[in-house]
Amino acid sequence: MLGLFSLPKILFTIAVIVAVWYGFKWFNRRSQVQQHRADEVGRGAASAAKAPDVEEMVLCPDCGAYVAKGGGHRCT
Numbered sequence: 344m345l346g347l348f349s350l351p352k353i354l355f356t357i358a359v360i361v362a363v364w365y366g367f368k369w370f371n372r373r374s375q376v377q378q379h380r381a382d383e384v385g386r387g388a389a390s391a392a393k394a395p396d397v398e399e400m401v402l403c404p405d406c407g408a409y410v411a412k413g414g415g416h417r418c419t
């Protein structure tokens with residue numbers, strides 16, 4: 344029985360298990376960092392994309408309607 348699981352094989356198996364374990368840890372940390380970065384980028388993009396949506400409304404002096412500042416408003 345011991346001959347089937349000789350010391351080099353056991354050591355090799357342990358080495359493979361440890362390598363896979365550390366590989367998983369490294370992969371998880373890497374994906375977490377990437378997720379964190381993606382969240383930050385997404386947040387930045389969301390706030391950057393949100394800014395153009397909010398347009399300042401100004402009172403048209405001619406017709407008294409609130410229109411988007413800089414928008415092509417023409418009194419009818």
Ligand SMILES: [Zn+2]
Nearest residue numbers: 403405406418
């Ligand atoms: Zn107007």
